[in-house]
Amino acid sequence: MLNIADMLYRWCREARPFALATVVQVSGSAPLPPGTALAVSTDGEAVGSISGGCVEGAVYDLCRQVLESGEPPVRARFGYSDDAFAVGLTCGGELEVLAQRIDPADRPHLTTALEDVLAGLPVAVAQVVDGPRHLLGRILSVLGGGNAYDGTLGSQRADRAVATQVRGLLRAGRTACVEVGGDDGTCPDRLTLLVHTHAAPPRMLIFGAVDFAAALSQAGRFLGYRVTVCDARPVFATPARFPYADEVVVDWPHRYLEATEVDARTALCVLTHDAKFDIPLLRLALGLPVGYVGAMGSRRTHEHRLERLRETGVPDEHLARLRSPIGLDLGAHTPEETAISITAEIIAHTNNGTGLPLSRVPGPLHGSVPVPRIPSSAALLST
Structure with a gap:
């Protein structure tokens, strides 16, 4: 909803x-x-x-x-x-x-939840989609900033159990079904709730204030990312050059990455192809729990980069995470085409896509979209 x-x-x-x-x-x-x-x-x-x-x-x-x-x-x-x-x-x-x-x-709590969504705040709405008819459609909203929740499923224990599970989904930005009740002691009836999440937008960190970064920041913003452009050179890293970025940071890339927050939805795009920036940055980035790490450069640049990273002690399992040369093979030449190539690879990687033309992929066009189910657990009440 x-x-x-x-x-x-x-x-x-x-x-x-x-x-x-x-x-x-x-x-x-x-x-x-x-x-x-x-x-x-x-x-x-x-x-x-x-x-x-x-x-x-x-x-x-x-x-x-x-x-x-x-x-x-x-x-x-x-x-x-x-x-x-x-x-x-x-x-x-x-x-x-x-x-x-x-x-x-x-349902005043629904109005409050919708207001938070429009304000860009993290919020989740849990909606009963299976269970006794008198509870079907009940809504519980959970705020992302703490332990607050609003609405009720008719049982305080059920409310607490659902709110606990929903917070985990909210942090991950996932839509899933939550199950409570039955034999877990939260409520007499087994309920299935569909959790609608509005998490903070995922981050795209672009390192290197180059023309490709300008096009990529526009594409990233279009896809709903909160975009940061970072470069150690103040003459290039200016808001005027990157009007679509949410922030432009003047700092050494690895130093900025050490100090900023990332998560499993974060995409890191290294466009500098300059060893003095790339090596310390990628050494750090490949060990972080981020969703995507890509680096620009030719195949020869990539091979030299891998040698340098191995020399600094980066293990092969971390190097295997590096997408380089960055992007899908679209025959891109311009910064705008390259931005599409990079974001296409991010989308495919995030959604486990093949990156192949749909005309060459057998099976359903959209694929099956099962909703992950999180089983009930009375132990969650103690967390």
């Missing part, structure tokens, strides 16, 4: 009831992942998408039905259809949707 947070927040502020249809399960080739939502207001206005168009009409009608009747949340499954006049997915996959009526006056 957080993909349409701006409109939902407006409706909540206006106290306008709306119906929310959320993709809760996907199998086979389906266009959009779990957590994607479509909403319909009382005056028939629709926002969002759950299938890229295949079953939007049917889901819209389902939302109007739930909205007007006030009936409890309902689940509906849509599968493959090759009939032009039938309701179904032409891509061959299946998706399951939960449709529910939302009355903002009854």
Whole structure:
């Protein structure tokens, strides 16, 4: 639902009831992942998408039905259809949707969570998608800055158990299902909750204030990264040269990397291809728990770089993480084309893609999109 947070927040502020249809399960080739939502207001206005168009009409009608009747949340499954006049997915996959009526006056914590999303703050919304009918659609929001959570699942122990698990997902920026209840003592009924996360944007650290960095910072920002350009040369590292970067830092690259925060979603792009910058920087970077490390340079430069890194004691398992020459083989020449080549490799690496043309990849076009499930655990309550 957080993909349409701006409109939902407006409706909540206006106290306008709306119906929310959320993709809760996907199998086979389906266009959009779990957590994607479509909403319909009382005056028939629709926002969002759950299938890229295949079953939007049917889901819209389902939302109007739930909205007007006030009936409890309902689940509906849509599968493959090759009939032009039938309701179904032409891509061959299946998706399951939960449709529910939302009355903002009854869920002030949802308004607060949406406001935090729009303010860029980390927040997660856990939505009951499977369980007893009277609990279906219940929402618990968890703030990223501490132990605060809002809303209830009807049991304080269940609230605490879910909030504990959700914080881990929020730190990782992951969407997943959380299970509580049953025999773990948190609540009598087993519940499955789909956790929608809005984490802080991932970081892209670009080292080297060159023309390629200017194009890459623009591409990185377009993809939703918080972009930093770092270079030790103040004459080149200026905000005017990198208007799309969130920050431009004048410092030795390795010294800046030592002092800044990184995580498993961080992408490091080394564009200097200058040994006095690259070697100390890559020696440090390859030992950090970051998502991607790439370095620009020719194959000859790369071989010399590997020799120097081995001489400094970098083990082979760390060297294997280095993407160099950086980027995919797109035949790129200009800085803009090179930026696309680099970001394409980052996307493929992040999503375990092959980097091959889709025409050469067998199987479903979008691939199966299972939602990771985190089992319940009473031990989590003690953390």
